[in-house]
Amino acid sequence: MSEQTKEQAASLPRIGDPAPQFAVNTTHGPIKLEDYKGSWLVLFSHPADFTPVCTTEFVAFQEIYPQLKELNTELLGLSVDSVQSHIAWVRNIQEKLGVKVEFPVIADLNKEVATKYGMIHPGESTTETNRAVFVIDDNQIIKAIIYYPLTTGRNMDEIVRLVKALQTTANHQVSTPANWKPGEKVVVPPPSSQQQAEERANDEELEVIDWYLAKKELKE
Amino acid sequence: MACGKEEVSLSPSQLKLFLDAVKEPATEDAIARFTGLPIFKVRSSLRELTEAGYIETFHNEYTVSNKGKEYLVQN
Numbered sequence: 703m704s705e706q707t708k709e710q711a712a713s714l715p716r717i718g719d720p721a722p723q724f725a726v727n728t729t730h731g732p733i734k735l736e737d738y739k740g741s742w743l744v745l746f747s748h749p750a751d752f753t754p755v756c757t758t759e760f761v762a763f764q765e766i767y768p769q770l771k772e773l774n775t776e777l778l779g780l781s782v783d784s785v786q787s788h789i790a791w792v793r794n795i796q797e798k799l800g801v802k803v804e805f806p807v808i809a810d811l812n813k814e815v816a817t818k819y820g821m822i823h824p825g826e827s828t829t830e831t832n833r834a835v836f837v838i839d840d841n842q843i844i845k846a847i848i849y850y851p852l853t854t855g856r857n858m859d860e861i862v863r864l865v866k867a868l869q870t871t872a873n874h875q876v877s878t879p880a881n882w883k884p885g886e887k888v889v890v891p892p893p894s895s896q897q898q899a900e901e902r903a904n905d906e907e908l909e910v911i912d913w914y915l916a917k918k919e920l921k922e
Numbered sequence: 923m924a925c926g927k928e929e930v931s932l933s934p935s936q937l938k939l940f941l942d943a944v945k946e947p948a949t950e951d952a953i954a955r956f957t958g959l960p961i962f963k964v965r966s967s968l969r970e971l972t973e974a975g976y977i978e979t980f981h982n983e984y985t986v987s988n989k990g991k992e993y994l995v996q997n
Contacts, residue, residue: 730931730963730966731930731931731932731966731967731970732931732966732969732970733962733966734965734966734969736965737961737962737963737965737966737969738961738962740961741960741961741962771960776960776962
């Protein structure tokens with residue numbers, strides 16, 4: 703890895719970091735990241751307008767947008783294309799596929815946001831953003847990051863599941879096990895003392911598999 | 923931009939909706955309820971309309987300016 707690449711990697715935002723602020727032009731006019739305070743945000747990038755996998759993804763993102771809105775979560779797309787290109791593309795999607803894209807799309811022509819968020823991976827492409835997803839919470843902290851390569855469309859069910867899991871953790875101070883879905887048991891934090899471990903074994907509200915792995919039903 | 927630019931990005935119907943929402947001083951939340959728009963859209967639009975002079979802001983409330991009133995009369 704070159705020194706320059708190491709430096710870039712070191713400066714990329716990570717989970718738990720404040721989301722880098724931006725002021726951008728979008729298909730919905732000028733937007734700042736701070737406009738989303740109080741809402742969760744799924745910020746995602748795609749390689750380019752008028753490309754096949756991205757078109758299937760935009761249709762799929764629009765399909766999950768109502769579910770995300772019910773979770774107080776907004777969607778915001780991004781590529782290095784112009785606003786006019788984005789407008790032409792979303793109009794084409796509506797004309798050819800009958801789907802109206804309702805979320806804004808950033809025109810990141812100077813790659814400012816893409817660079818701040820590490821959405822361009824030079825090993826794959828120096829000119830296009832890859833399929834990055836940043837889940838940002840209502841306090842503008844990055845809670846999850848997903849990267850997919852140019853060739854692989856994202857799984858929308860997983861994005862919705864991820865947002866639900868992150869919000870469950872935020873609201874109930876619990877973790878979620880593999881393949882967790884809402885309604886299923888959650889994982890309680892492991893004991894931090896021997897006394898906690900002993901008492902946990904007798905806690906009737908918990909399903910204790912062993913002292914370090916215990917699950918419980920969530921009470922709404 | 924070489925080919926010019928609209929003064930604001932809002933459509934005429936969106937502009938009228940926002941100006942109607944602030945005929946009386948209103949907060950962001952009240953404007954969101956009136957317009958039915960998500961809060962990010964309300965905040966970004968209010969900023970744009972304030973910068974363009976259609977809306978004035980005072981103590982976290984927004985109200986239509988003389989320029990905005992003129993627009994409403996003409997449209």
